[in-house]
Amino acid sequence: MPRIRLIARLDIKGANLIKGINLEGLRVIGDPNVFARKYDEAGIDEIIYMDSVASLYGRNSLSAIVEKTTSEVFIPITVGGGLRTLEDVQRTLRSGADKVAINTAAIRNPEFITEVANRFGSQAMVLSVEAKRTERGNWEAYYNCGREKSDRDVVEWVQEAVERGAGEVLLTSVDREGTRRGFDIELVKAVTTKVRVPVIASGGMGTIDHLIDVLNRGKADAVAMADILHYNRETTPNIRQRIKQSGFDVRTT
């Protein structure tokens, strides 16, 4: 029985936790540290911090937030957004992150994936993918917060990235992100059936049924949750309970 990881995804802009729709139209929600602590206490398995606009401006300002969170919250933390050099990665890991999530820099220079994996280990190199459905029925990888096309097919790109050393995939459906319409199950399934590394399904969770669906049909290894938690639409204990009832395993807390 596969053990599913429940991850809280916190998108950050400046000093604030924010939430958008389709990665745009960002709304301020609050202090990320307060939310991270709350989710840790509720038994979330991991936290993802994503600097939502960092890559657009070529900067990363998350370090201070990560440093504060990791002084109070002692569970694995992944940080992404605007990390472009090995020095950026090193600084992020030094500030307390366990893994980095990389999209734009990997698309611009796929060799960067290998460099990060060789230096810090594959377990720390999470490939972040922003996927948009095309008219041809496949998905294309985007970058810079879902604004720029890469002309890369998502499934092929993920396969290449895993060969290059990515140890995990954060798979965000830009079409579903923030819509509460459910995960893009076909997208998740297309990727999980092609690679052996864990795949985190992200974008679109409106109900716990959506989550169970992406586990059953999409074969996701982990699920990233954002506004369903931020707006208190569901609690982590409730979610864990339902997952267990559906025949999946979760961490014992």
Add this chain to the structure above:
Amino acid sequence: MKKKRISIVDYGVGNLLSVSRAFSYLGQETELISEPDKIENAEYLVLPGVGAFPDGMRELQSRNLVSALCRYTRSNRPLLGICLGMQMLFDMGTEHSETRGLGLIPGQVVAIPQTNLSGESHKIPHIGWGDLNFSASTKNLSKNLPQACSVYFVHSFMAATDDSFVVASTSYGGWKIAALVNRANVWGAQFHPEKSGQVGLEILKNFFNDSL
């Protein structure tokens, strides 16, 4: 209560900061040390580490820390190895090549089997939250822990040692994996207590609260 001084061995490998922050969060004083005499004078010593066994041993040797660590443990003060730091407590590592370890606990460090118990391939490294199954004695580092709890693992190798040294194990792909090991004043955690939420913090608390 007087603060305890927790000395964390800094030998150029791994995430010392998280370990140090966890002890600070618990109200203790921490220091990073890399000189042999500081190791010998420590009160509570932690040997963290991430990466490959031969690299870890080489870094300890190049700083002349191997014999200092061994002398420290003869004094009966507590030592806690974490992840690679736990693996190096054993006689021998087999990652890349056979490498001598610190020899503080009898046993070898071997690769997690590439297949699960049923012979199907499974994911290596083992990453994620694993349940702890405690052996009979529940004193020591497991004090105040709930009967059922889980902790965070990231590893591809594991200790093969006598059951008498295994305080708690976890299961991965059906294989039994030593999670918490002990011999006299020497302790080792294959998992990351500094990344294992409340359970991990409780284990660290037991380490400096003299419940050993």
